Amino acid sequence: MIFFRLNPSSGVPLYLQLMEQVKHAVETGALRAGEQLPPIRAMAQELVMNSNTVVRAYRELEHEGIVELRQGLGAFIRDSVEERAKLMRKAQVIVQSAVERLQTLGATPQEMRRLFENELAALQVGSLEGK
Amino acid sequence: MGDVLIEVRALRKLFDGFAAVDGLDLRVGAGSVCGFLGRNGAGKSTTIRLLLGFLRNDGGEVRLFGQNVLGPGGGVEIRRRIGYVSENKHLYPYMTVRQIIRFTRPFFTGWRDDLERRYLELFQLPPDRKISALSKGMRTGLMLLLAIAHNPELLILDEPTEGLDPVITDLVLRELVGLPASEGTTIFFSSHQLSEVEQIADHIAIIDRGHAVLAGAVDDMKLQYQRVRIVFPGDPPPITWADGAERVRREGRSVSILATRNVEVIVDQARALAGTSVERHPVTLKEIFLEHVGTN
Numbered sequence: 227m228i229f230f231r232l233n234p235s236s237g238v239p240l241y242l243q244l245m246e247q248v249k250h251a252v253e254t255g256a257l258r259a260g261e262q263l264p265p266i267r268a269m270a271q272e273l274v275m276n277s278n279t280v281v282r283a284y285r286e287l288e289h290e291g292i293v294e295l296r297q298g299l300g301a302f303i304r305d306s307v308e309e310r311a312k313l314m315r316k317a318q319v320i321v322q323s324a325v326e327r328l329q330t331l332g333a334t335p336q337e338m339r340r341l342f343e344n345e346l347a348a349l350q351v352g353s354l355e356g357k
Numbered sequence: 358m359g360d361v362l363i364e365v366r367a368l369r370k371l372f373d374g375f376a377a378v379d380g381l382d383l384r385v386g387a388g389s390v391c392g393f394l395g396r397n398g399a400g401k402s403t404t405i406r407l408l409l410g411f412l413r414n415d416g417g418e419v420r421l422f423g424q425n426v427l428g429p430g431g432g433v434e435i436r437r438r439i440g441y442v443s444e445n446k447h448l449y450p451y452m453t454v455r456q457i458i459r460f461t462r463p464f465f466t467g468w469r470d471d472l473e474r475r476y477l478e479l480f481q482l483p484p485d486r487k488i489s490a491l492s493k494g495m496r497t498g499l500m501l502l503l504a505i506a507h508n509p510e511l512l513i514l515d516e517p518t519e520g521l522d523p524v525i526t527d528l529v530l531r532e533l534v535g536l537p538a539s540e541g542t543t544i545f546f547s548s549h550q551l552s553e554v555e556q557i558a559d560h561i562a563i564i565d566r567g568h569a570v571l572a573g574a575v576d577d578m579k580l581q582y583q584r585v586r587i588v589f590p591g592d593p594p595p596i597t598w599a600d601g602a603e604r605v606r607r608e609g610r611s612v613s614i615l616a617t618r619n620v621e622v623i624v625d626q627a628r629a630l631a632g633t634s635v636e637r638h639p640v641t642l643k644e645i646f647l648e649h650v651g652t653n
Contacts, residue, residue, distance in 0.1 A: 234556040237639025239576035267538035271531050276390050277538035278559040279576065340634045347628060 232273055240275055244283040249292065252307050253314045263293060263301040360387040362422060362511050362543050363408065369416035370403055377403045379567030381417070385545050385560070387510075388537055392558035392575075393547040396650060400567040401547040402444055405515050408545075409441060421511065437465055440504030444515035446496050450489035454482050454499060458506075465507035476502035479528065494525035501532065505542075512536065514546040518553060530557055555642040563649050570649045575642065582640040582648075585614045585623055590632035599623050603648065615640065615648065 230251075232243045251257040263269070263284065270277035284301045287293045292310075293301040328338050363385035370378040378400045385391045395401045406412045408419055410426050419426045421435050448457060454477075462468050477484070480498025482491075491499065497517065504512060517533075518526045534557050536542040548554050554561060555575065562572040571578075587593075588611045598605060601618035616623050620637070627635045 235552050235641050237641040239579045270534045274530050276557050276559045
């Protein structure tokens, strides 16, 4: 089984943590199109987490188009994620170079995080006003 | 939530005039794993004993599977559909493992030999050893076997991992999380180990001084409750925050807020102020628990 690891006491909902890890595994190529996620009970017992939470994570991943749920068979990574994974790998290079340049300017990690969050917040406000 | 398996309304239980359970409301849906939290003496064990019909209530009602347990016709039939692991894990000490299984089995229809074997193996229970000579971990394993082998629809556990070592605790939790998926079992368990509740429960109910102070889905609570930290360019101005802003604390130029709802509104309020930087942090179950179960 792929190595997932959750932190129950981090305050982040477990289904979101599991979703993030599946996405990360897809982006890094640890999970590829057509491959299957572990069955619900196996995943629940492996991670010692509630099976309803696993179900919720799989459903949300389906909703986001990352997996396909086949009745009685399980959850499979969709073909279309390959493109998304490619995009993410490209995006990561851009972020890496931006972070490096900010570092040479002397920005701290905290400042970078704030800058990013402010830009994203502005983006959200813009898209709301655009409606 | 699908069918409601446990439904408690305005439940009340007096001991010498003291209300141990005082107007408790509770709902547990089929297929969920519900953690029942509270401090010592909050009324957890009394509630569980009322659910099982071991105690008579002084008011309110308890419905299991839609039937009134406290009225006539309740009792035995309903009890067959339930598995129960008690807090003190008391079993007849003079019986051997094999004898107590043989003794318990006829009370139920649908005893599953495969489940019996599974738990004998999992907890390495020697069939001919007397209960009095079992370790605490083995005794817990045996209680689980006796509670689960008849494949109950509802499993009720009172502090199941209290006093167990980490290896046995992990074993017990792993078994519990597997049951809803494989057998469709609904689980209701009391605990004050917040970390394990956070790990295996999808719903929680918090009881304090005999009544429920918070109930809901754990993941939803964690989305709803967040800590918002705001750093101002100068002294923070006086602000009337939106409803749901609790525990507002000022430290120099920064303000920390525990948002119990309306987190988006509070964040927007903060962002609208010139020059602020706003960070959101997740809140742990422990923080949520402490917010609702104050020291006094």
